[in-house]
Amino acid sequence: MGTKPQAGLLEPMSFEQDSASRKKKGAHRPVFADVFQHDGEPVDLPKKVHLLVNPFSGKKKGRAVAERVIELVKEAGVAVDSSYSAYSGHLVTMASALVVDENEIIAVVGGDGSLSEVVTGRMLLGKQVKETFAIVPAGTGNSHAYDLNLASVEQAVETMLRGRRQALDLAKVELTEGLPGATGKPMIRYSHNLVTWGLGVDSTIQAEKMRWMGPIRYDVGILMAIMANRRRTATLTLDNRYITDDFTLFLVQNTQTGGSMLPLAPGASTDDGLMDIGILKKMSRRDVLKAFGMLKKEGRHVFHPQVDYHRFTSLSIDTEEPTAINIDGENIGSTPLKMTVLKHAAHLMRPN
Numbered sequence: 001m002g003t004k005p006q007a008g009l010l011e012p013m014s015f016e017q018d019s020a021s022r023k024k025k026g027a028h029r030p031v032f033a034d035v036f037q038h039d040g041e042p043v044d045l046p047k048k049v050h051l052l053v054n055p056f057s058g059k060k061k062g063r064a065v066a067e068r069v070i071e072l073v074k075e076a077g078v079a080v081d082s083s084y085s086a087y088s089g090h091l092v093t094m095a096s097a098l099v100v101d102e103n104e105i106i107a108v109v110g111g112d113g114s115l116s117e118v119v120t121g122r123m124l125l126g127k128q129v130k131e132t133f134a135i136v137p138a139g140t141g142n143s144h145a146y147d148l149n150l151a152s153v154e155q156a157v158e159t160m161l162r163g164r165r166q167a168l169d170l171a172k173v174e175l176t177e178g179l180p181g182a183t184g185k186p187m188i189r190y191s192h193n194l195v196t197w198g199l200g201v202d203s204t205i206q207a208e209k210m211r212w213m214g215p216i217r218y219d220v221g222i223l224m225a226i227m228a229n230r231r232r233t234a235t236l237t238l239d240n241r242y243i244t245d246d247f248t249l250f251l252v253q254n255t256q257t258g259g260s261m262l263p264l265a266p267g268a269s270t271d272d273g274l275m276d277i278g279i280l281k282k283m284s285r286r287d288v289l290k291a292f293g294m295l296k297k298e299g300r301h302v303f304h305p306q307v308d309y310h311r312f313t314s315l316s317i318d319t320e321e322p323t324a325i326n327i328d329g330e331n332i333g334s335t336p337l338k339m340t341v342l343k344h345a346a347h348l349m350r351p352n
Contacts, residue, residue, distance in 0.1 A: 040164030054110035095121025111139015273343035
C-alpha cells in the first residue's frame with residue numbers, strides 16, 4: 001500500500017547569489033548548477049546513424065539541415081539512413097519502427113518537440129538497453145541544444161560522431177491526450193526538456209496562432225496571457241506532499257533552458273536523477289510582469305518572493321476541469337498529470 005500524501009510542500013530550496021554579477025531587477029544573477037553532474041564517456045565512431053527529420057521544424061528548414069548532416073556523416077565514413085516525418089506525432093511511430101543495433105546512434109533534426117517524439121517512440125518499446133540519441137538543432141526554440149552549446153550543424157555532427165556519451169534523465173509523463181475540450185484518451189510521453197502548466201501554456205497556445213512572427217511570438221503570447229490574468233486552481237503533489245491553491249505557472253524542467261532561450265531553471269542538471277520545478281504562486285499582473293522581467297535577466301526570478309523552487313522524483317497535477325499541458329514545447333495534453341523521473345534512462349551525445 002502507498003503512503004497517504006501529506007498536506008504542505010517541503011521548504012523550497014534557495015539559491016546563492018553571484019555577487020560578481022551586476023544587480024538587475026533588485027537581485028544578482030543566481031549561481032547556476034552544472035548542466036551535467038557526471039562526466040560523459042568517450043565512445044568509438046558509430047557504425048551507423050539513424051537520422052529522423054522533422055522537415056517542418058523552425059521555419060521549415062529541417063530538410064535542408066538534414067541534407068547537410070547526411071553529407072557530413074558520409075564524409076566521415078559512417079553509414080546513415082534518413083526518414084522524414086509527415087505530420088505532428090509521426091516521429092513517435094517512425095522511431096518505434098527503427099531497428100537499432102549496438103554502437104548505432106539515433107539522431108534527430110528538429111526542435112525539442114521532435115526529440116521528445118523520438119525518445120517517446122523508443123521508450124514505449126520497453127527496451128532494457130539504454131539507447132544513444134543526438135540532437136541537430138533545427139527548431140524554433142532548441143532549448144536542449146542551447147544547454148549543450150550546439151550552435152551549428154557542423155558542431156552538432158561533430159558531437160554526434162566524436163563527442164562524449166552522457167547519461168540523460170527522462171520523465172515519464174502520463175496525461176490525457178489533446179487540449180481541454182478534446183475527448184482524449186490516456187497517453188504517455190517521455191520528456192527530456194520541460195513540462196509546463198498554467199500561464200506558460202496559455203502563452204504558447206497564443207504564440208502558435210502567431211507563428212508568422214517568429215521567435216518574438218513567445219514574448220507577445222506571454223504578455224497576452226499576463227493581461228488575461230486567468231484564475232488557475234490546482235492540487236500539486238511533489239514526492240508525496242501536496243498543496244491545493246491558486247497558481248500562476250508551473251515550470252517543470254530537466255534542462256536549464258526553455259521557451260525562447262529563457263533560463264527557466266538555474267538549478268537543473270540533466271543527469272542528477274531529479275527534475276526541478278519553479279512554482280509561480282498566484283500573482284497580480286504587476287507581480288507577474290516583474291517575475292518575467294527577472295526571469296529574462298539571467299534567471300533572477302528564483303529570488304522573487306512569489307516564486308518557490310523545488311526538486312522532486314515524482315509529481316502530479318490535478319484540477320477540477322481539464323487544463324492544458326505543454327511537453328517539450330508542444331501543447332499536446334491535459335490534466336490530470338502524473339510524472340515519474342527515470343534516472344539515466346538514456347544516453348545523449350555532448351560536445352567534448
